[in-house]
Amino acid sequence: MVMCDTGRSGLALLMSVSGTRPQYLAIGSGSGAVAITNTVLIKEPSGLRQVFDTTNIATQKQVKFTTTWDSVTMSGMGLKEFGVFSLASGGKCWNREGFANIAFDGTNELQIEVTFEVF
Amino acid sequence: MVTYIKLDIASTTYTDLLSTNVTNTIGDNNSSSHFTVQLKNINGIYSDTFSINDEVEIWAEKDVSPATTKIFTGIIEDIKFKGKEQDETITISGRDYTARLMDRNVEPEVYNDDDIADIVIDIMDKYVDTITRTNVTASTGITLNHISFNQTPVYDALKQLAEMCDHIFWVDTNKDLHFQSKGVTSSGETLNNTNVRKATFKETDREVYNDVWVYGDTFLTGREDTFTGTGTGSVFTLAFKPHNTNVTVNGSIQYGGVFGIYTDVPSGVQYLVDYHDKQIIFASGTACGDNIPALNGSITTSYQWDRRIVKHGTNEESIARYGKKTKIIVDRNIMKPKQAADTVSQTLDLFSEPRKQGNIDLQNIVYLVPGQTVIVNLPNHNIDNVTYTILESKYIFTQSSMLSDEVLKVKVADKIKDVVDTIKQILLDMKKMQAADTSSEILTRMMWGAGSAGFRVKTWALNTNAIGSEFIIGHPINSELDGNYHMWDGTYDWTYSTSGGEA
Numbered sequence: 001m002v003m004c005d006t007g008r009s010g011l012a013l014l015m016s017v018s019g020t021r022p023q024y025l026a027i028g029s030g031s032g033a034v035a036i037t038n039t040v041l042i043k044e045p046s047g048l049r050q051v052f053d054t055t056n057i058a059t060q061k062q063v064k065f066t067t068t069w070d071s072v073t074m075s076g077m078g079l080k081e082f083g084v085f086s087l088a089s090g091g092k093c094w095n096r097e098g099f100a101n102i103a104f105d106g107t108n109e110l111q112i113e114v115t116f117e118v119f
Numbered sequence: 120m121v122t123y124i125k126l127d128i129a130s131t132t133y134t135d136l137l138s139t140n141v142t143n144t145i146g147d148n149n150s151s152s153h154f155t156v157q158l159k160n161i162n163g164i165y166s167d168t169f170s171i172n173d174e175v176e177i178w179a180e181k182d183v184s185p186a187t188t189k190i191f192t193g194i195i196e197d198i199k200f201k202g203k204e205q206d207e208t209i210t211i212s213g214r215d216y217t218a219r220l221m222d223r224n225v226e227p228e229v230y231n232d233d234d235i236a237d238i239v240i241d242i243m244d245k246y247v248d249t250i251t252r253t254n255v256t257a258s259t260g261i262t263l264n265h266i267s268f269n270q271t272p273v274y275d276a277l278k279q280l281a282e283m284c285d286h287i288f289w290v291d292t293n294k295d296l297h298f299q300s301k302g303v304t305s306s307g308e309t310l311n312n313t314n315v316r317k318a319t320f321k322e323t324d325r326e327v328y329n330d331v332w333v334y335g336d337t338f339l340t341g342r343e344d345t346f347t348g349t350g351t352g353s354v355f356t357l358a359f360k361p362h363n364t365n366v367t368v369n370g371s372i373q374y375g376g377v378f379g380i381y382t383d384v385p386s387g388v389q390y391l392v393d394y395h396d397k398q399i400i401f402a403s404g405t406a407c408g409d410n411i412p413a414l415n416g417s418i419t420t421s422y423q424w425d426r427r428i429v430k431h432g433t434n435e436e437s438i439a440r441y442g443k444k445t446k447i448i449v450d451r452n453i454m455k456p457k458q459a460a461d462t463v464s465q466t467l468d469l470f471s472e473p474r475k476q477g478n479i480d481l482q483n484i485v486y487l488v489p490g491q492t493v494i495v496n497l498p499n500h501n502i503d504n505v506t507y508t509i510l511e512s513k514y515i516f517t518q519s520s521m522l523s524d525e526v527l528k529v530k531v532a533d534k535i536k537d538v539v540d541t542i543k544q545i546l547l548d549m550k551k552m553q554a555a556d557t558s559s560e561i562l563t564r565m566m567w568g569a570g571s572a573g574f575r576v577k578t579w580a581l582n583t584n585a586i587g588s589e590f591i592i593g594h595p596i597n598s599e600l601d602g603n604y605h606m607w608d609g610t611y612d613w614t615y616s617t618s619g620g621e622a
Binding site for chain 1: 572574576577579580581583585593595611616620
């Protein structure tokens, strides 16, 4: 997992008036090594970016975002990557995570939980 | 009577003491309370026991063991080992928490129209974090029109404030600052032939000052002097000694030089400035030509002149009795005339009369607190029930002194300056001179923070939920209500799929 350069810049910008907080989680089917220089997902289908369902700040110095996709939306997708974005479409990712393929055949729904921490 | 002592270092009691010396003092004395303890270090038993900054607590008591009256709280600042043949000792020493006042500085601060007690409280709150200030008097009744500090040690700032309102200050064994009027608290003891083993009293006029001059900071202000040319006169006398002169004749700027520098005034120089005689001298000569202003010519001289803050005061009664004794105080931190006047008054109040100081060796008394008062009745010294302030208490705990009740010595009355105080004053004056050059409207403060911050994804998790036979509108399979599918009951049963992160 990787905290991208754009994410670090995004955090610094948030301390001024020009930053935009992360609000969306995007999923994709592209595979490729994650890198600190990633700015987008390798292969992000259009229309699958979701706004966070919940934001949890119960733990100090941490924020946890949770997002779900239903079985119809996920049906037929081979999920291999996801990332957090500030915009509903386009823009640059705060982080990008890659993993082995998870196949969705219409019989299962997806939930992603991501916790950011300032340490 | 036997004196008992108890010593704790970092909350551990030690009993194998060879000797212990404790000196408790108040701010008047230009030093902090301090201690020295010597222990036997047999086979290096204490080779790594003590550390710099360990807290030291000392109790003393008469005929009670263990002792219960705390006489000192401080920290270890020096550890010394000494060994010769079979004889190994370790000596530890340090100061009390007054050291914190000496080690911290009052950064550039200006106080206007504040009671001295409020200034003390503000300084303690801003610059000293390990000492409380519960026993700082609520009000001294003296409001200072203006006082400024510039990188002055907190200790010296408090001492200056204390002298201005005839107060004393010290840090007690509970790490609390006392700032109170002299003579407020009595020890309840009378020192006389029942408890004084030896006494030495000294009275001197060495520090009598009854003619005081105070020189503060200097300000430059501008003025303009005008003259009319006579056609022959070249010398024009100004009202004050000039800085940064600017001379015009009939509106034309003249170019100046310094009187006394040239043997022959060079070309281009039209007038000379004689600072000490306050004169503008128009030059005429072979090289410089004739620059003397013509008859009825209009001469305008703009310049800046020094306005030094100076105040002077005398105590005529003291002068009549002891002769005139002059003290000159030069302090560039004095920036207002009222502050200079206050300094003159305070100096005359404190120093118009001779100072008296006594050193007394005691018995039958085990504890006297510096800052409190004591009545002294020693007729052979011409002292008949006079109340004095205790400046310093010194305890020497050895086996012999504790058994023979010769532990305590005190210093009472007014402090008479010695070489140490003179050197201290010289260093302080040098610091004030150096600090004056550091005053600035814009101050850049650099602070190195401890630690750093990072930003990361701590954890992430992907979970899936099998929809089973739930009815889902729009689903290619589960959208038919034919008995095989049922309405979703509203709950999820998320199953872990994969995860990652730093944790």
